[in-house]
Amino acid sequence: MTEIDGRPGHGRAKPVVAVFGAYGHTAGFVTAELLERGWTPVLSGRDATKLAAAAAAHPGVERRIASVDDPAALDRAIAGADAVINCAGPFGDTAPPLIEAALRSGIHYLDITGESLVAIDTFDTYRDDRRVKEAGIVVAPVMAFYGALGDLLATVAVGDRAAADEISIAVALDGWRPTRGTLLAGQRRAGRRVVFTEHRLRILAGDEPPPEGTWTFSEPFGTQDVVGEFSSADVVTISRHLDVARIDAFLNVAPLRDLGDPETGGPRAADASGRSAQVFLVEVVVRRGEEQRRAAARGRDIYAITAPIVVEAAERILTGRGRAPGVVPGVVTAGEIFNAEDFLRSLPLDELRLPGAG
Structure with missing residues (x-):
């Protein structure tokens, strides 16, 4: 089996990432970014019609219908994935059940919320949750x-x-x-x-x-x-x-x-x-x-720049590349878990100015 950051990769050379809320505007950029990197996205959400339309834009991509109020369906939606990226708002409703599903499946969780109140709740709820560390996963909200x-x-x-x-x-x-x-x-x-x-x-x-x-x-x-x-x-x-x-x-x-x-x-x-x-x-x-x-x-x-941010974060979490020393599994921010300068230089920005740069 292929090992990704010391964890089973289900025998694949490239990771599989579940994208929840896959028919949203930003989720479209996230799916395209995953495909550009040669990864395998699995599209998921509760609206079957919208999900079919999102999948039609990327022939061959699998889709799985699931709702956040159905834990069993969420488990099926992320089964076999190495990580899940939550693109579905309102994140106060979707983040808790998806994090719990990630914990049950033992896979990494990332989301793209910009909602500061939801971010506070996520950090406060899972910062000291033993289950996160015991599962060996990273919970990475607000990767946007x-x-x-x-x-x-x-x-x-x-x-x-x-x-x-x-x-x-x-x-x-x-x-x-x-x-x-x-x-x-x-x-x-x-x-x-x-x-x-x-x-x-x-x-x-x-x-x-x-x-x-x-x-x-x-x-x-x-x-x-x-x-x-x-x-x-x-x-x-x-x-x-x-x-x-x-x-x-x-x-x-x-x-x-x-x-x-x-x-x-x-x-x-x-x-x-x-x-x-x-x-x-x-x-x-x-x-x-x-x-x-x-x-x-x-x-x-x-919205578009959020896709390379969250997918780059997923790649670094799964491979261990560019991780800051001493950071263990848990709920984290971008600045604490990654080499910040190296991460910024990986993004498709028009201009980046850093202290001491010539």
Whole structure:
């Protein structure tokens, strides 16, 4: 039998990965990324019609119908897989039953949620769960644009320093045609914001408006009006493994208008891969005393870039390549389990700026 990271690979040279919620917008990019790498995706979800349409786009790919309220069906959906990638929101409903299914099957779990409240629940529930370590699996939530990218940038910027006084994450988008999942997640959050001050996470009610200000981004954005206390999952992931007193997150105001407009109609493909023309820029500033260290990443389409993030994470988990030393099975963030700089350099970004790079 082929061994993958010391675990049975079911006699295959390439892993099999179950993709749950396979007919979602981002899931389409995830399936394409798996196939591009020569892996075997198994598509799963509860809607038989949508699942058939998703499978038709990739002839020969297996599909299995399953619902999160049917544990036996979930077990069948991921049977024989080496990992499962959860692409189905709302993740507060889908993550717990799929993690439990992964535990029963002894396979790795990853998801692409950007929902900070769900991320907190997942980390709090499974961080000290003995079953995860006993099963020898990795539970890796928020392996997506929000949650992983800022975490990796912050990890590189902190470097080998023991601690930081403050980490600021600023995100700029030139527009945002949200998916239905993004809109539903926003409705569930109901304006609540996750903030990290004085070394602890807090959840603020949605009855107070967020602070406003400006941030001077690099090109092509320049100086932008931003909202503070942006409830990005990066705040959660960074706080889980970096010693920092405060984490601030900002988003430029322009895309928020799109989020509030139900007529945007979702992302529009601008090339053959299905990527939209949306430009994103994530800038991270780490402050320690008078010293500041910066890292930034620019690219296209926050949904499309999630696919190489989560599939690269799956590959590194299964093969052990690029793993940080001393990390054992458990519930993890991208920044703590992977060599952050090496991971960032593997992504199809248009620009990557790291501390000390020439």
